[in-house]
Amino acid sequence: MTTDMTTDMTHYSDYTTGEPVADTKAPDGPIEERWDTRRFTAKLVNPANRRKHTVIVVGTGLAGGSAGATLAEQGYHVVQFCYQDSPRRAHSIAAQGGINAAKNYRNDGDSIHRLFYDTVKGGDFRSRESNVRRLAQISVEIIDQCVAQGVPFAREYGGLLDTRSFGGVQVSRTFYARGQTGQQLLLGAYQALSRQIAAGNVELHPRTEMLDLLVIDGRARGIVARDLVTGEIRPYVADAVVLASGGYGNVFYLSTNAMNSNATAIWRAHRRGAYFANPCFTQIHPTCIPRTGDHQSKLTLMSESLRNDGRIWVPKAKGDTRPPAEIPEDERDYYLERIYPSFGNLVPRDIASRAAKNVCDEGRGVGPGGQGVYLDFADAIARLGRPAIEAKYGNLFEMYERITAENPYEVPMRIYPAVHYTMGGLWVDYDLQTTVPGLFAIGEANFSDHGANRLGASALMQGLADGYFVLPATLNDYLARHPGHDTPAADHPQITAVLAETTERLHRLVSVDGDRTADSFHRELGELMWEFCGMARTEQGLRKALDRIPQIREEFWRRIKVPGTEAEFNQSLERANRVVDYLELAELMCLDALHRAESCGGHFREESQTPDGEAARRDEEFSYAAAWEFTGTGAAPVLHREDLVFAYVHPTQRSYA
């Protein structure tokens, strides 16, 4: 099995089409009743028997943390993993903006149905209605749950919860905790998890990385993981496996994701039979701090709310290197206001991002390398006064100044788009089960709810909905139907084989003893992906990338240098092993982007635009989720389509002109 890593490094091969894949778990009937119906029809496990069931949860972010705590409360024996030294550090902690919920506390016309509607529309009609409706319904309970745990959401003077509007939505439904909503929500889940750890219901393995999935007799029965401190690789068996390992945006090297976020867990599961859906759907956030040079290791997001008061512009002339203050008003191009007069600076994320790329490609970008545009607060400061701006954005301005050493009150900010979120992920049904029985995927790791574009403040909502409410209900059903008593022995041939394969892969990484670091390959791959599978994609570019990726992969296995051994704490080895998986996933992303010859949401194909340059969706051909089946590294994968039916929200073409 290991040989396919090198020998199959031929050229990119096309794909074949297989049977359509269908979600067989969502009940029929009125959409408002589906979740209740499913919960009722789901089989239950006798509480006395739950202790006998072991569930593995990989990840301790919002999705994994909430799932682990809840499953343990229900009585299951949970074995949980994260690669950080503490579950509290999962990447969810970095989310700033907020979390949506259809509470309608403002009485501004919000409702579960409106949140459902906005999410389906925001996802550009590439998500599943039944899932999204459920998400909107559960959003309400999430806020109750988090408040009960002590999450310090922002409050008004009367002591009630405050909300704000986010991402151009008409209603004010975003709950927030200053700029640290993700942190506070995660701490809530972490604390609930901690309580279960103390009670002995959760066995936690921090600094332990999942490296492969154990599929035995057609069911997911465990994982192979490496203790990052001792280097020990060992199997863990269970009755079901839940992947909550987050998104794969780091395939681009530079992104707003945490440095060690990785695709290994989901990619290895994909290699073992789980379909990967819509891998090319990535979200690019328009307001990040531009990179300062080749040393850049990650990008930092600036809250979208800045666009409410800042004006975005670049010089009209190419290569204008004058300081911004010396560029007179009539030599500036407020391009968003010019192209989209009605929405101006508040156009959706993907449109703002693409427009910035276009002006920079024209050579009108500002700052080092011309990769930036101005976000100027001079007008807002003149209009509202500096104190008002300070009250609203003070902490963001401070963060900007710390990173760039420029004072945004005096010099316009420079911003540039950056990869931020991946809508694609493991294909799951309504029960959040992948195509491998017993393998579930929750949070950003699955593809479920956001279609081709995620609305701001909806990822936190989805992660918590999955972990606190959906999975604990649906996993019962699976476990009730597979009552156990058949735990595979530790020396089961399948376990020994996967263990040997993993050990060999790591050993090979340290043995190549080449002359290039894992980071150098990762950076090279990232640049390629950003160029050809980033904000705007063309057939020609994608083909170029598909030609190039196998070459990089081949070079990687020839020239990689990993000092030290696999039997010790070895951060170089961790990185290199993650790059191995990125080098395979990247290819699937490009292939998916190539096959989807339409523009939708975050996926913009230059060939598919309206005469005035807007994204053109092609519903007749592409109203489906693309679920890919793995057939071998570099080998043609199989496409399984899941047709999307829109019975409640009628597809319309987006227009912001």
Next chain:
Amino acid sequence: MARTVWDSTVGKKTVMAVSGLVMLLYLVVHMYGNLKIFFGPGTFDGYAHWLRTLGEPFFHYEWALWIIRAALVAAVVAHGVCAYQLSRRDIASRPVGYVHTRARAGYATRTMRWGGVILALFIVWHILDLTTGTVQRGFVPGHPYHNVVAAFHDWWNNVIYIVAMLALGLHIRHGFWSAAQTLGAGSRRRDRALKTTANLLALLLTAGFIAVPVGVMTGLVS
């Protein structure tokens, strides 16, 4: 409750704070009494006599004084034992220091342990010197005025006292504020007031105590 307190670092610290404040209270009174020396032997010795007859006829001779002595001994012992145990623990909690060292915290804060040791030694010396007279050549029991004057005739004894009083000032400067935090009395609003009080107390006690040896040295008291 006693177990909870004694087993906990926070509890031990509470014991230190309470015992420290008891000693502090005693010292304020003691300093006030000492200053009577400037009003001549009659006043001072009279005061010493009064101390011993305090509470009569309910108490017998020296009973009240013994009660105070018992409380003080308890406070010193409790304070010292906690200080010792906590200090050992603190040192063990930081087994390896930083290669790159730099000045940390304030002087008073950093010298609490050494200051405490100086004070402990001083208390022993002071009792042998002025209460029992063991170390004093010209000691006359029952004549404190005479004894004080005699004690401060030796320049080195003045040095001992003055150094000890400076240590006391520093100890109180951090100790009073620290005790307020330990007992949960501090707050952001009150912090300034507490720090000022600590400084004033430290200054007052140091100056008040030092006044006596200085008075003897300058001949103001003889």
Next chain:
Amino acid sequence: MKLTLRIWRQHDADAPGAMSTYDVDGISPDMSFLEMLDTLNERLTVEGEEPVAFDHDCREGICGACSLVINGEAHGPERTTSCQLHMRSFRDGDTIDVEPWRAAAFPVVRDLVVDRSSFDRIIQSGGYITAPTGSAPEAHATPVPKPAADTAFEHAECIGCGACVAACPNGSAMLFTSAKVNHLNVLPQGAPERETRVLDMVAQMDAEGFGGCTLTGECATACPKGIPLTSITAMNREWLRATRKVSRT
């Protein structure tokens, strides 16, 4: 910029460690401190030397993973995390000492990486509100007065980095523990477990081998999230209150 780095190298928990000297060149003032270390590590890797191990993840000052003592100060000269410290805070030609957090309760794992699981165990001992999923009342059922909500938030900002322990001459975890106690104890939702929470967390903190607090204040100076020293005072108050109350019942 050209710099001389003196970095603590230690192969594992049991191995002896020592400072090693490295020269780095071509450092941009715009680099973060960790990016500067990345540059060094890239070079060491290519030269076949083992790169310097250090913890990091978010690199935006929120996950609390990064943990470097730079020139004797936890997280270095600015009031921020190591990952948000930029090289412009140093001068060309400087010699910089980089060491791991030092505390008995934070044993070194390798080089600059330490084991902070003791913090997790403090939280496990009581740093939560018991609110099993599904049992929550409507969020608006209990209004939280804004001052209490703000106080809770101020303390909830702690990122669990451990700089407080690293800076404390006694290796004390009082600031970290008090941040969590105060976050939960000021909220009405946290009231039912108010006493047991503080007693259990303080007991666990002691059991982990952290030192006692002598109110040195170094912790609050080093804390990148500005958890105030009064947090410790407030926890002492809670502890005394709980001790009295629990002994009465």
